[in-house]
Amino acid sequence: MAQTGGRLLLSAAVSVGVFGTAHAAGGGGEVVIVANQEPQSMQAQVTYKEINGVGLRNIIENLTRLDPETNEVLPMLALSWEQVEPTVWHFKLREGVTFHDGTPFDAEAAAVSINWLYDPENNFSIREMMGPQITAKAVDDMTVAVITESLDPLLPRRIYLAGLTSAKQILENPADHDVHPIGTGPYVFDEWKQGQFWTAKANPDWWGNDAEDTYGEIFYDNLRVVWRPEPVVRGAMVESGEAQVAMFLTKEECDRFAAADGVDCIVKGSDTFLSVRLDYHGAKPILADERFRQAIFTGIDWEGIRINLMGLGEPLTGQLLPAAATGFHDGISQYPYDPAGAKALIDELKAEGAEIPSIHIATRLGSTPRNGEMIEAMGAMLNGIGVPTTVAVEEPGVFNPWVTTKPDPERAGMWLHPQGNPLMDYAAQFSAHYICGSIISVFCDPDFDARVAEAGALVGDERHQALRELVKEGHDRYIMGGVGLLQRAYGVPTGFDWDFGLDHRILAVNMKPE
Numbered sequence: 001m002a003q004t005g006g007r008l009l010l011s012a013a014v015s016v017g018v019f020g021t022a023h024a025a026g027g028g029g030e031v032v033i034v035a036n037q038e039p040q041s042m043q044a045q046v047t048y049k050e051i052n053g054v055g056l057r058n059i060i061e062n063l064t065r066l067d068p069e070t071n072e073v074l075p076m077l078a079l080s081w082e083q084v085e086p087t088v089w090h091f092k093l094r095e096g097v098t099f100h101d102g103t104p105f106d107a108e109a110a111a112v113s114i115n116w117l118y119d120p121e122n123n124f125s126i127r128e129m130m131g132p133q134i135t136a137k138a139v140d141d142m143t144v145a146v147i148t149e150s151l152d153p154l155l156p157r158r159i160y161l162a163g164l165t166s167a168k169q170i171l172e173n174p175a176d177h178d179v180h181p182i183g184t185g186p187y188v189f190d191e192w193k194q195g196q197f198w199t200a201k202a203n204p205d206w207w208g209n210d211a212e213d214t215y216g217e218i219f220y221d222n223l224r225v226v227w228r229p230e231p232v233v234r235g236a237m238v239e240s241g242e243a244q245v246a247m248f249l250t251k252e253e254c255d256r257f258a259a260a261d262g263v264d265c266i267v268k269g270s271d272t273f274l275s276v277r278l279d280y281h282g283a284k285p286i287l288a289d290e291r292f293r294q295a296i297f298t299g300i301d302w303e304g305i306r307i308n309l310m311g312l313g314e315p316l317t318g319q320l321l322p323a324a325a326t327g328f329h330d331g332i333s334q335y336p337y338d339p340a341g342a343k344a345l346i347d348e349l350k351a352e353g354a355e356i357p358s359i360h361i362a363t364r365l366g367s368t369p370r371n372g373e374m375i376e377a378m379g380a381m382l383n384g385i386g387v388p389t390t391v392a393v394e395e396p397g398v399f400n401p402w403v404t405t406k407p408d409p410e411r412a413g414m415w416l417h418p419q420g421n422p423l424m425d426y427a428a429q430f431s432a433h434y435i436c437g438s439i440i441s442v443f444c445d446p447d448f449d450a451r452v453a454e455a456g457a458l459v460g461d462e463r464h465q466a467l468r469e470l471v472k473e474g475h476d477r478y479i480m481g482g483v484g485l486l487q488r489a490y491g492v493p494t495g496f497d498w499d500f501g502l503d504h505r506i507l508a509v510n511m512k513p514e
Contacts, residue, residue, distance in 0.1 A: 030222040031508050032243040034234040036366040038227045040396055042181045042192060045117050045126040047163035049420060051272075051367070054247065055225045055506045059100070059200055060163035060183035063091055063110070064156055065215060066422065068501030068510075073156050075213060077105065077164060077184065086151050087132075091159075093142045097207045099166040100188045107138035112167035114146065114159075125404070128432035128440055129161055129423070131456055151457035157423055186216065186509045187223050197226045208509070216509025223508045229366035238491040239263055244511070245498070246491035250369040251311035254489050264496070267312060267489045271502045272420040273320050274310060274368060274483040276300070276378070277433070279414070281444040283407035284357050291345045293478035296359075296414075297335045299342035299385040300378055306484040309374045313484035318475050320419070320429055320482045327426030327455075327467025332475050334482075339385055346386040357412040358388040364399040368418050368486065375416050404439050418486060422503045426467040427456040433480060434470075443479050 035054040040046065044060050046053030063078040078091040097105040114136035117126055133149035148155060166182035181189045186208060187200035200223045208214035226243070228234050234246035235253045239260065249257070254265035278296055279287050286292050306313055316322070318332040346356060361379055363371040372393040379389040394402075403415050421429055430452040436444035448470070455466035474480070488504050495514035500507070 028221050030224055031220040031245070031511055032224045032226065032237075033506055034237050034243045034246045035225055035227040036229060036231075036234070036248050036368075037364075037396065038195065039192075039198070040400065041178045042189070042198075043124065043178055044113065044163035044165035044181065044183070045124040048126045048129060048161035050503070050505055051418065051420070054227075055198075055200075055223065055508075056181060057163070057185065057505050058187040058223055058508050059181045059185045059189050060165055061185045062160050062163055063093075064160040066157075066160055066501055066503060068499055071424075071502065073160065074215075076160075076215070077110070081156050083155075084145075087148045089146045089148075089155050090139060091144050091146060093144060094207060094211075095142055097184050098205065099168075099184055100182050100203065101166050101168060103166055103168045105164070105184055106141050107144040109167040110144040110164055111136040111138050112170055113164040114144070114162060116165075116170050117162050123439060125439055126161060128438050129158065129421075129428050131155075131158060131427060131431050132453075150453065153457075153459045153463070154423055154425060154427065158428070161422070186218050190222075197224055199224045216507055217512075218509055219512040220508055225506075227366075231369050235491045238493065241493075244493060244496060245506070247488075247506075248369055249489040249491050251489070253491065254312075257491055262494050264492050264494050265489055266492060266498070267487050268500070268504070269314065269502060270420075270486050270488050270504055271422045271424060272418050272486045272488070272504075273316060274313065274416065274418050274486055275320055276414055276416050276481040276483065277403075277442060278359075278478075278480075279407045279411055280442045280479065281407070282409070283411045283413075283442070284409060286349070286354055286357065287407075287412060289349070289354075290478065292349060292354075295342040295345040295349075295385060296382065296387065297478045297481050298338045299387070300335075300381050300481070301337040302334055302481060302483055304337070305374050305377055309370050309377060310368075310484050310486075311370065312487040312489055314487065316482035316484055318482070319471050320433075320480060321421060321424060321426060322485055325421070325424045325426060326464050327429075327471050329468045329471040329475070332472060335478075339381070343385040350386070356387055358390060360413045361389055361391045361416065362394050362399055362402065362413065363392075363416040365393050365395050371416055374483070378414075378416070407442050416483070420503070426471055427452065427463075430467075430470060430474075431456070434474060448473070 039053045047057050047060050062076050064073050065076040067074050077094050079094050081091045084090050118134040132152050136144055136146050139145050169182050186203050186206045188203045190199040190201050192198040202218045202221050231250045231253050235249050237243040238246045257263050257265040318334045361375045363375050375391045379391040382389050432438055433441050434443050435449045497514050498511045
């Protein structure tokens with residue numbers, strides 16, 4: 001849906017701001033995106049999760065892409081693919097493509113990039129959505145084989161997450177890969193002034209300029225991404241003409257835009273959910289006690305937080321993905337808010353001599369609107385049932401290392417954070433959050449892992465039913481809690497034309513004034 005105000009402040013013909021200069025339709029000028037946070041790095045693997053590298057897919061491309069309307073897997077750098085063996089897929093590559101450093105895009109380059117992304121020693125966070133171990137090798141000049149350790153029916157969709165970068169850079173200067181992205185995309189990286197902005201210039205040699213199956217058109221000469229953690233500041237930059245897109249506005253900002261002239265608020269559903277994770281295996285022993293976990297998960301008013309604080313979101317029924325997902329369980333519901341029952345469980349544990357630890361509840365600065373208010377509410381609710389808490393909105397440099405470090409016996413923590421699943425399949429969800437080996441999972445049960453692997457090799461209704469039972473088990477063991485499925489809101493000038501899908505990729509080739 002879109003909430004629209006007047007049509008006078010920023011027209012398609014005129015707009016001048018501190019950062020960007022709009023222009024008459026036909027090309028040129030700069031498009032400015034105001035993100036909610038600075039990139040964590042410029043690694044190609046960051047493209048799997050747009051929130052951690054806003055706009056990077058303008059530089060780095062992938063073998064496949066998703067249709068923004070149907071979510072169908074479509075060609076990108078791969079023209080076609082075929083499952084030649086149960087665990088081997090051949091991807092036929094697009095010819096005549098070059099990386100921005102002038103090196104050719106071919107099967108050997110693709111294999112180097114894929115192996116780099118999924119290398120267990122690198123342990124990049126993209127592995128949380130990997131499923132079975134992925135490796136690659138060249139078959140011929142323009143055919144790359146992608147091999148999975150076990151059967152993975154999702155591979156063509158899963159590989160859409162893997163950004164492909166210059167093999168020359170990886171092999172000769174891997175440290176540069178963190179700060180200087182080299183891809184094949186419509187924009188060529190220019191500069192990252194850390195703490196302020198990053199910029200890119202239109203690529204005149206982009207393969208999509210001449211291809212019939214391109215996914216967009218270069219309209220702007222330059223792309224600039226800046227970041228401001230405060231939604232009101234991001235919105236104000238669009239109103240003043242300093243930017244064309246302000247990411248992740250609050251409902252209140254959208255309401256304000258609706259009453260203003262020359263600006264609109266675009267609101268769209270997403271594949272991203274807002275979740276809460278409580279430390280489990282390896283942490284203070286009481287955190288693995290089902291009674292304690294039940295008290296925590298029923299001592300929080302999930303629906304109240306979604307409605308009153310999250311604002312732009314849809315309900316989740318006791319699980320992390322919506323009904324369209326493979327493995328969705330229609331027989332469970334959101335954890336009930338039962339503070340009296342939760343307090344009784346805590347009192348029972350105390351009577352047995354258990355020491356109730358203080359829970360540290362954290363969220364990342366700028367990751368989603370009003371997240372600080374949400375964790376404050378959660379802390380107050382848990383205090384009310386007899387569980388002491390501390391809360392903190394943390395900078396990425398503090399938050400990220402903590403949530404990617406396994407618990408220890410002294411730790412008792414929760415985090416609130418948005419998580420995406422463009423695959424809409426619970427096998428990917430489990431591989432990220434519910435298995436021993438995941439970089440971000442705090443849950444570890446080898447038997448559960450084995451059943452996840454078995455379910456991930458199935459197809460059709462068998463896959464759905466196997467995953468469905470695992471969803472129910474995860475719910476009953478209080479592994480994670482879902483606040484809601486996020487709707488994302490963007491402030492734009494009136495008449496700004498931008499086409500995007502549920503994955504909310506920030507692609508300048510899909511943007512232009514009306």
